[in-house]
Amino acid sequence: MSTQEIYNAILAFDEVSVKAKVRAELGAGTDIQTILDDGLVRAMDIVGERFSAGDLFIPEMLKSAQVMKAGLELIKPLLTTDQSRSKGTVVIGTVKGDQHDIGKNLVAMMLEGAGFKIVDLGVDVESEVFVKTAAEQKADVIALSSLLTTTMPAMEQTIRITKAANLAVKTIVGGAPVSQAFAHQIEADGYSADAPGTVKLVKELVG
């Protein structure tokens, strides 16, 4: 049962080993879905659990996602369209007037690690750009980030014009000045206090 070894290698944050084990499994003719489910995905599930329990830190979570991705790259060409479909598309950015992006980048990275397609618009993004991109990409979620209290109105404005555009897209907000109450007030579909919480939130909204 060496999909277990793939799983172990991810939990040991060992990229070289993950690649070697995936190659070995492919060579041995193991079913692709088994490698995916019992090796890669199962490991990421446990990583999430350990993080929530406080046993893993953010850099370890990011590292495991990176290691998992390295293994995934090897089997990607072999996946069927159905198997390789992303869990959903998220358009993300820091709203107009705000240049801060560490939080936004962290959320993007973790969503990507969780299997979502990310369209990162960067910082200081005009409301119209969020809406236009979401329409073009048939996005499932627009994720708005802000650090400065002064840019909170830009969030409200973006959500307003998103709703006006009548797209089948959910909007979520996050960042230091934002709260659940504020999210309600501006009629966002979701709010999370931190990056791991955002992954959970997006899964709920899209799933």
Added chain:
Amino acid sequence: MKQPAINTFRPRMRVLNEEQAWAIHHAALEILENTGFIMEHEPTRRMLLEAGCRTDQEDRVLMPARLADAALKSAPRQIALYDQQGRRAMSLVDDNFYFGTGSDTIFTIDLETGERRRTVLQDSGNFAKLVDGLENIDFSMSMGNPEDAPIEEIYVHVFAAMVQNGNKPICFIADSGKDIAKIHEIACLVAGGEDALARRPFILNYSEAISPLRFPINVMEKLVFCARKRIPICLPSGCNAGGGGPSTLAGAMALGLAENLVGLTIHQLTNAGAPFLFAPNVSVLDMRHTVVSYGCTEWSLTQAALADMRDMIYKLPVWSFAGATDAKTVDAQAGAEGMLSIITAMLSRCNFIHDVGYIESGHTSSLEMVTLADELVAMSRYFVDGLRVDEDTLALDVIDRVARNVGKGAIFLNDEHTFKHFKTDLFHPKLADRSRFELWHENGAKEMQQRCTEKARKILVQHQVTPKSEAVLKGIEAILAHKTYQRI
């Protein structure tokens, strides 16, 4: 050519200059020469007179400075303590610091009910077990005078409870030459014989002279016993400012040092080269409530001064305190007072630091306070380790790499360098809560004391203490029951 590495400065503190230090020392010597002391132990008195002391018309013993100087020269600069399995655990010398609990409290805070109640024998066992399971607490003391132990042998029973529930070194109390012999017997059993214990001592005795300048018989019996058996001992008096000593700190220190120098001199005259832990306790007597304070800023200052005097004059490891409080519960006062004494004890490089976990001015012991202090020690420890500066920690390549790729979503959090360093180069608190409000609230909005209670409970339930052999345990039972037993 490769340049030498940049040395790491380890932050430390000085509170005295040489002039102040020598002035206090000379005052101590003057006290011994002019005021003298009361020696109630006749054999010791004779020994002192033979060595060159004289008595005044009130029969006080006056001691010449040269005797103190000689004792300071013959006492060893380093005391090594071992754990109960014979492994080196402490090197009490120079800048090394070690933390441990205290003794003799009357009350404890019940971990299940939160109630303040009389201590029982099981509590001493629980404290020893907790210490055994905490990473940053190095030695055990009894933390209680239990109401369910026979009072004439109370110290033998708490010593046995500590041995049965932990393996770290023990600082023990005894009443006189009688019970100390029994405690020694148990210690020999644990260490594998008297020679083994003398070679690798895991015990250190704490005894006290009575301020001002009084040396009772029972205390001298213990001092002489330890000197002969080469069991490390300290003999700080309680010359607290306004209580056992004058209300000014310099005078209280001079008095305490004089008393300590008497103890050291007797000790070295009895057995030159035997290990002696130096320095008095100089806290304050609170002028409103007449309690000796365990959270005051003065005690932290005097012991920092004594650590300075160690470096400048005495060259012997010093006894001190930290991680205690006058608060009645593990509250904000407890945290503040605990941290003040811990960080300053560490910054001034006190060596053997006891009383961790005392609340209510040392009247009550608290498992939660010990648990809190464990984390405060870890925080302070990180601080005094200093700031490493080298190519790797300056991380210029990392800064360049991330800064140039921010537009592509690069963040330091996801960099290999972060992954390699974050765990060891940063301090990660275990009890201090840094979670976001929502998560904290979701998890029950717990305050620090509650988290300490939970951690202490968990350790008491889950921690496995390496057990003593059947022969040792049986031997201890026999000693406690006054029966003969098989010597190992």
